[in-house]
Amino acid sequence: MTSPAAPARLAEAETSVRYRAKRDLILDAAARVINQRGLRGLTFVSVAEAVEMNTTSITYYFKRKELLAAAALERSIQHLTRKIDTAGQEPDPERRVARLLRLALDQNAEERLGTCPPLARLSDMRSLDEPLRSELFASYMTAFRKVVDFFDAPAGAAARELNWARTHVLLDTIHWSRVWLQKYSVGDYDRVHTRMMELFRHGYAPSGSRWSPLPLTVPASDTETEEVNRETYLRAATVTINERGYRGASVERIAGALNVSKGSFYHHLDGKDGLVVDCFERSYDRISRTQRNAMALEGSWLDRLASAIAALTDVQFEAGFPLLRITALMALPRDLRQPILERSDRISQRFAGMMIDGISEGSIRPVDPLITAHCLISSLNSAFDFRVWADHRADRATAVRLYSSALANGMIDR
Template sequence: MDQIAPIDPPATAETSPRFQQKRNGIIDAAATLINERGLKGLTFVAVAEAVGLNTTSVTYYFKRKEMLAATAIERTIDVLADELETAGREATPRDRVSKMIALYLTQSGSARLGEARPLTILSDMRAMDEPQRERLTSAYMARIARGSARLFGDPMDLQNRARGHILLDTLFWSRAWLAKYSVGDYERIGKKLMALFEHGILPDGATWEVRAPDRVPEPEIGEITPETYLRVATRLINERGYRGASVERIAGELNVSKGSFYHHLEGKDDLVLECFQRSYGRFSQAQRRAINLPGTHRDRLAACLGDLLDIQFEASFPLVRITALQALPTELRRIVLARSDRMATRFSGMISDGIEEGTFRPVDPLIASQWVTGLINSSHDMRFWAAEQPNRAEAVAAYAHQIAHGLFTPR
């Protein structure tokens, strides 16, 4: 298995236990800061305060903030790669996936209790500057993305790549809602997640039709408006994260000056919050349209999935990735998370009502709703996989099949 080349060659002084202890403490602090504030919030001042050193001492271990961030991300890639390698030794795809869920949740619980080092949220890897961004992204694709696909068989198979993506994004998204549970509940949560991976949410023998709705193409607008900035910012946030969607990059995409940006908008944080508000508005509208449709709750969820997955795979104006909220100021993040929870709760109600009417399998509706919400959110990352399908309608149906019947049932 390929290894990431170390950022700094080890020197003799760096082999001492005291040096390594201090260095690990700095990396732990960096991981925690990135998780809480995003890459934007990682500063040497904050790290020094967290570990009881001065900033000059921190620079002895890491000369630049980008090197420290890259090392924190690198360590997480190493941990996940080791977990995937361990899980890959199991006999069957089901056993491998079950093992991976258990390993991930055990590590998450131990880190929450302070018994293991924290893993860094990997979404801000998109915002890294070159050459770290390319190096870490390549390592992630080779070791993590391919390793997750390998749990299901041939890592080059398109369906296995989709399955591996769903597995990883489910685990990564769990960080947004696991805090609502006690660590003592993690074992039960792992079993409930495995049940979803194994069987999906539909009863045995049941089917549904998940179709993309007919959309009227939006006319192209020649002039630059606040709406234009919103679309470009949403796409850049998804591709580069909050930090990567800079005012300079947004203005550059539109071939306008920074002055033009501030003529249309108050500031970047206002624009990012508006990106979230618009995405959540579109998400909620799709849910409400589906809820008001005739038929069963299964029919309604299928209609909602078709609507939202089509938006994500069409890709010109996707929903903004929720992972970008990590870099928002605390109060804005609280607003965004609250609305995300409301959307998941709405799915929970649909699934719970569907269980009562017998159109859904008796799953844990709270966990299932977070699963569905996270997979819709992350499906934009599968747009290149979707483009390799015969058409977008087929891509929507294939992706939704995993939700309906689990990751092990052929379509």
């Protein structure tokens, strides 16, 4: 005889399945919006239109937009953690790194082919307010520490710290690959995996070569002054956007960093979008001038490349006037975004050109120069987030050398 409670339990189970299915559809739509427009573009209206619901129905699942954003980002961290757990079962560091990279490339391929829903990019976590921001970062750091354990190393604090640097570069390189992989066919991903693993395994510096950067200064500005002007706003905005993301870097917060009024901001600048574009232009000017100054130095092409990388990494660690993280680009309107992406490509191509010259000379290991350049750009961008780690080193030059070694010398101890 059927229990009287059985139909009620069945109905409850069916309701739960429908609830989870609709919630997943909402998170899929939110992830697409975040990836295309950043958290700035995430609204209940944009998500409701994508899932053919009204905004009131969306609030049944997520009371506030911030909770929807946090849930989409948390789902991405959960997927990353599962990939890390799977890769962590491999028997040695090289195969763990290779498996994690393969899983990430497979995920990207499936998203592009439309065979799986998208995952929200994690770069916008910094834009959320507390306590959501700290909660998500705590989840991410749990996953991060698991990747640190990928690397077998001799016992001791120094080895552990080096593996933290390797993990940071590895994960940020994988995160950023989602952007530049759009230039490749999904059918080429096997080759991309092979070339990235060559870089992760051996680095771009030949075995036995020395990291010998020559003194090089990254241009800061054309006009140094103590007065609050457009240049000082660019400095304050760059730091604030790097720390808080586009959405979290409000006009009030940027003005507050300089102890001036919101009105002063609009006296010097037209608006926030224009400010971000100006910050990118300033950052790219500084990178381009540093690259050209490095190319004019004496020495091997490895030494010239090391000089540019060391100088730019040092600026990120010093953090007084860092380079703007390229992840802020995704919050800009598409018409403003494209010219900046094109200039970013030219910077990558210049690094690739330096590598080709070094490969011809014999001072740089034969690597895929463009893929390596993309990885270098990623590591330079994300170095700002690793500045606290750098502050704990005996000196800045040591921190720069250790951090840069992940791509220069490879991540796998032999």
